Amino acid sequence: MKITSIDLLKGAIYPKNPFKVSFGSHLRSDEVIVKIYDDDGNFGIGEASPTLKIVGESQGSVLDISSKIGSILVGSDLDYTSHIFDQIDSSIVGNSTAKAAFDIAIYDLMGKERKLPISSILGKYREKVESDVTIGIMNTDEAANRSLELVKSGIKTIKLKVGDDIETDVERVKAVRESVGNKAKLFIDANQGWSPKRAVSAIEKFSKFDIEFVEQPTPANDIEGLAFVRKNTNIPIMADESIHSPSDALRAIELGAVDMVNIKLMKCGGIHNALKIATICETAGIPNMVGCMLEGAFGIAAGIHFSLSAKNVFIVDLDSDRDSKNTLTSNGILPFEGCYRHDDGYPGLGNLKLNSEEVELVKSVTVKEGLTSI
Numbered sequence: 043m044k045i046t047s048i049d050l051l052k053g054a055i056y057p058k059n060p061f062k063v064s065f066g067s068h069l070r071s072d073e074v075i076v077k078i079y080d081d082d083g084n085f086g087i088g089e090a091s092p093t094l095k096i097v098g099e100s101q102g103s104v105l106d107i108s109s110k111i112g113s114i115l116v117g118s119d120l121d122y123t124s125h126i127f128d129q130i131d132s133s134i135v136g137n138s139t140a141k142a143a144f145d146i147a148i149y150d151l152m153g154k155e156r157k158l159p160i161s162s163i164l165g166k167y168r169e170k171v172e173s174d175v176t177i178g179i180m181n182t183d184e185a186a187n188r189s190l191e192l193v194k195s196g197i198k199t200i201k202l203k204v205g206d207d208i209e210t211d212v213e214r215v216k217a218v219r220e221s222v223g224n225k226a227k228l229f230i231d232a233n234q235g236w237s238p239k240r241a242v243s244a245i246e247k248f249s250k251f252d253i254e255f256v257e258q259p260t261p262a263n264d265i266e267g268l269a270f271v272r273k274n275t276n277i278p279i280m281a282d283e284s285i286h287s288p289s290d291a292l293r294a295i296e297l298g299a300v301d302m303v304n305i306k307l308m309k310c311g312g313i314h315n316a317l318k319i320a321t322i323c324e325t326a327g328i329p330n331m332v333g334c335m336l337e338g339a340f341g342i343a344a345g346i347h348f349s350l351s352a353k354n355v356f357i358v359d360l361d362s363d364r365d366s367k368n369t370l371t372s373n374g375i376l377p378f379e380g381c382y383r384h385d386d387g388y389p390g391l392g393n394l395k396l397n398s399e400e401v402e403l404v405k406s407v408t409v410k411e412g413l414t415s416i
């Protein structure tokens with residue numbers, strides 16, 4: 043089977059509540075959908091959920107780069123998926139979110155051609171995954187009430203965003219712990235909010251609330267700072283924004299900077315690179331979490347399929363579709379039963395229909411061109 047054409051569409055996801063983290067608030071997430079057609083009438087769908095402050099990509103840049111990547115892939119033989127992934131990776135430096143959309147669409151198409159869910163194509167390790175739910179930075183009472191509601195609904199793990207004012211953050215985490223008692227595990231994610239020294243003193247204050255780990259306490263590019271924090275605190279340290287690629291993971295592990303690594307398809311360029319990071323981490327004895335940006339149903343489904351198959355994934359943070367007003371689908375999302383998520387047995391990503399009301403076709407790529415500049 044060969045790739046005949048690629049449609050690029052744009053849409054937007056709206057969270058039910060503004061989602062605040064240490065570096066800003068999200069009121070909407072502008073997405074790109076990549077739809078890849080083969081010569082047998084099948085198509086695969088991938089989603090890009092770009093974030094300027096983490097990957098440096100926007101909807102506009104993803105559309106532009108996707109047009110270029112698409113023009114390289116038209117005509118490619120889908121039996122040579124490893125070669126296609128190499129073409130995507132080597133097409134341009136960075137731009138992991140645009141690349142992830144192509145990777146996801148290729149896996150979805152592969153699943154539809156072979157009539158298997160992506161998790162079965164990768165090889166399942168587990169039947170279902172437990173996902174946490176993330177609570178953004180908000181006032182203390184609201185966070186405590188929302189956490190209790192979540193626990194009552196079957197959620198067993200809550201991730202709290204911190205990295206704002208330390209005292210306010212401590213009050214909020216304390217209130218949440220008192221609200222949920224011992225019925226939930228708590229994670230905290232500072233999203234690069236602290237300097238290394240500040241992180242050490244902040245983490246000391248949070249340690250009395252039985253926190254499982256602290257995610258990305260320090261700026262993304264300061265791996266030495268992350269190692270300093272890890273050496274001087276007692277709560278496990280997870281890297282998120284610091285790890286985009288397999289080589290980032292290698293370096294962070296070599297420098298003793300991490301106890302755990304958060305893999306996100308939008309940061310690493312999709313499932314094929316996520317597998318590489320998981321293999322590196324597994325070999326080093328470093329567990330993985332799989333996280334998300336603000337993806338709708340398609341991006342989250344890809345994360346779930348990867349999580350079902352990668353042995354080294356111990357924690358899943360795939361919840362953005364649950365807390366959004368829309369998901370770019372007309373028929374729902376992959377199941378979220380209590381705290382558990384799994385595939386729906388349908389080929390590819392699952393029985394997810396693109397909602398034509400929520401997306402707009404920007405461009406169809408039908409001619410093989412390749413990059414025109416170096």
Ligand SMILES: [Mg+2]
Binds near residue numbers: 233257258283304
């Ligand atoms: Mg994070």
